[in-house]
Amino acid sequence: MQGLMNWLERHIIPIASKIGNEKHLVALRDGFIGTMPATMAGSIAVLLNAFLRDFPTNWGWTGFVENMAPVISVNGYIWAGSLAIVAVIFSISLGYNLAKAYNVAPLSGAVVSIAAFIMGLTQSATTNLTLSEKLPANVIGLIEEAGGSVTDGTTIVAKAWGFFNFDAHMGGSGLFTAIIFGFVSVIIFSKLMQANLIIKMPDSVPPAVSKAFAAIIPACVALYTCGIINFAFSKATGLPMIDWITTTIQQPLLHLSQGFGSVLLIVFLIHLLWFFGIHGDNVMAPVLSTIWGNAMNQNMNAFQKGLEIPYKWVSGTFQAFVWPGGSGATLMLVCAILAFSKRADSLTVAKLSLAPGLFNINEPVMFGMPIVLNPLYMIPVILVPCVTAGITYFATMTDLVRPVVVSVIWVMPPIINGFLATGGDWHSIILSIVNLLVGFLIWTPFVFAANKVELEG
Template identity: 65%
Template sequence: MNGLTAWMERYILPVAAKIGAQKHLVALRDAFIGMMPVTMAGAIAVLLNAFMRDFPNTYLGEGNGITNFFTPVIAVNGLVWTGTLAIMAVVFAASLGYNVARAYDVDALSGMLVSLAAFFIGLPQSATATVTLTEKLPKNIVQLFTDAGATVNTVDGVSAVDAGAWGYFPFSKYMGGTGLFTAMIFGFISVIIFAKLIKKNIVIKMPDSVPPAVSKAFAAIIPGVTALYVSGLIYHVFEQLTGKLLIDWISESIQTPLLGLSQGYGAVLLIVLLVHVLWFFGLHGTNIMSPVLQSIYGVAMVDNTNAYQQGQEIPYKWVAGSFEAFVWPGGAGVTLVLIISILLLSKRADYKTVGKLGIGPGLFNINEPVMFGMPVVLNPIMLIPFILAPLATATIAYFATMAGLVNPVVVNVIWVMPTIISGFLATAGDWRAIILTIVNLAVAFVIWAPFVIAANKMDPNLGEPEE
């Protein structure tokens, strides 16, 4: 065990530390974290509508008293969702631009606006639709459609109207989860160009007498214009060469395959393993893996929430919230169960003290007191259960979800929500989520308990068996 720990400290830890400090990944992580007020507002709106509208309509029928009473609140929840999760790609573009600019130590507000503009440049602004009628239209009606810019074709006595419109952005198709990868790619491209030009001092310089706000705005003109023209050129050239919108290609060729891979058992297990190996060495595994968790599983989470809000089929079984709800209840390593095991089975005074101090935070998924107080970090006897317990809970939750024994997670619940309640709310009120969480806690207890008992035989000071 000590040999394995030494090998990992020598080869794995330095690489993990560098990844965790990589400024682009840190910016990506902070961009997702920065959206928390918006994502939580949207999640609360969807959750409230589940209990005010969806459940009563399902079990009491349409036009029930509960839904009728809460109709005004349901309407407000819909508006909140529209301005949050429904336009998540727009919010993310702004958040990412701000954090990338801050990582390069340039004006963050300008970076945010450049990223936002770069995303909108790639959105289509027109659409066409064909409506086939059951009869031939009179000439005067055909003239009305023609004057409005539509085309009317009549074949075998049946008219078809081809109509188009310009001057609007496709709200539902691109501004939610579908557009997140495009916002991510062009957020990085545009703001990195913007920042590099500022760093090379390719700016409009103003006299010292000019107010700083004005001087900063003028300094951003050349870098901002260049970044946006490069973005526009990329969008345009791609469309001219392929006949396809770049945002559609990114969604179909990059985003969708990655999301498909994320639904595999191996991918879920690998994420859980990496998170806990990093945590064991004192690195915040959840934060380090956050770019992967949020950019892939977080996109699936947004798609699930939006589909649920709109009454559509849920597209993904496993999302970011699945980890929080079922894999590590009480914190990474299912350490809430470790604390319970200590309070029930440990005879060591030092462990019991940490257990008493850690039970309160542990109920709200805050596990730092036990991680660094026992410690679990770099504690060889705790390595096996710390990794094995979440792998077991992930396996149980994954196959239970895939088999339809519990509904997929559709609501992004705040991470400090106590376990059991978290899974129930995350699945929009599926009572089976409570049973799944209890089963996972019981399995984790079976894994943790023998190691807590074994620790009773270890000298608290030397870490060697007592004579």
């Protein structure tokens, strides 16, 4: 065991520390965190509509749904301004944080990032109208003269310029494009700003005006670069670049994220880092947010619209079921200590850690017990979440529990968290209780072992 720990400390932990502090990944992580005010508001709106519209409709409470129509409509507005355009919001947040990492004007970075993202969106919309009867030839001719087309005489296909595609581009499905063009545009902008390729204004000019003029040349170069990339790609392939990114990069990664191996690997890495005192959630946040967070946004949008839920494992699944009470499911360690420990020091830490643990705050037990760098607790702090991940994976993939469809604030207590995250699926309560019991059973033998260590000492 000691040999393994020494090897990890020499070879793995330095790499993890560098990754955790790499400025581009930190900016990516903070970019996702920056969207939380909007995404949380959108999540609340989706959750409320589930209880005010979806469930009552299934129960036949049509009168209740009609009375709640104004509230449901307001929630729809909130959703449209948050989750429906989460890629737009993220693009702004990423640009701000990336420019900040380069120590250049953050607001200008946000403007450059959102402009680079928007320019790549398709600007026309196509709609199909299926008719119950076949159109006569003269009517078809009039439609074609107006710029439309008719298929089989019964389907009118109309296309118009000046429309963005919310579903395909501006929601969670546009996040990968926002990331790519956010990085390309803001890095170019930042490098040129650092190279002092700017328009300098006299000292008498107000600072706000001076900063705006200073950003003009770097911003123009960055945006023209992105514009040329989009133009050249569309000419070469006949596809908008955002659609190509979605098809060839985003969808394969999301498909891989649904495999048990991917889930188990990320859980293992997060808790291995935690054992060495590195905040595993923060280090892995770029992966969690980019891949599983994207799936989360698409699930929430589908749930709001009453569509089929596209992904069964999303970022919220980890928090709701895999590590209740915080990383390592340490709330169950606290309960096992309170039930079986004979060590005064452990009992004191457990009593102080119980209340925070109920709200998924486990730093007191992680560093107070401690679990960090404690060889006795290395196995359970990694094993428990891996086992609960396996149980949760089986339950969600076999449809015993509805997938997570609502983003719930991370301090929500276990059991309640899972119930709200699944949009009120009562099966989630059973799953949460099972995972808590399993965590308790795995942690308990190590508490007894800790008692023996105390006695031998």
